[in-house]
Amino acid sequence: MQFIQPNWHAPVNIKAYSTTRQGGVSLPPFASFNLGDHVGDDPIAVTRNRELLCQHFGFASMPVFLNQTHSTNVLNLALEKTDRNADAVYTNVQNQVCIIMTADCLPVLLCNQAGTEVAAIHAGWRGLANGILENTVLKFQSAPKDIIAWLAPAISQKAFQVGTEIREIFMQKDPRAKFAFIADPHCSTKYFADLYLLAKQRLNNLGIHKISGGNYCTFSDKEKFFSYRRDKQTGRTASFIWIA
8 A cells, every 4th residue: 555645844743644556455557555436336346445544554444435516515524524525625623534535636635834734635627727726725724824835646737638728727816827737749629637727826826835746646656546537437536634
């Protein structure tokens, strides 16, 4: 079982990780540490993988896994525990694990410098464009300048081809978004989008400048990551954070 830790300057009581696809019990095409129960994998294998996650980190209970739909809904674990239709999760309660799943979309983990607030965000291009980062930051009591962000493994620009309409959607919100798109030399209606840069721009606009990560590509590293764009039918890794 392999995990990736943020290289960031978070308080010592903040614990954060991303899983890789290695170390579980799922069979191909979900081999092997698939945590998604909505992708067609054997439910028994998914349950076992989630149990292995809890055992490895000593979680007292199973984390709340969201029903992610590329929305801008944010679940506050401290207040509401029943409606899981959300694409981000926030808490200010110790030992409540904020967790989201991805297979190319961008996971963003947030904490404040005091180590009293954390959040995990599933940010695909739709979520980024529509305001999932902004909605999550609104949950924080801390000022944006006191929030730290880590951009966990996602698809990189070289592998993320999108249409002109997606570029225009982002540029309508922020003209600087043009710097996150490179024209496809082989197709005049296609661009390569940089999710990492788009997220950084949005975070900067909010006043968040302590940002780390953004140096993986889920599409290119088949040994380590699941990728929906590469494989279509595949598993999901998780990115999670909690206050110890």
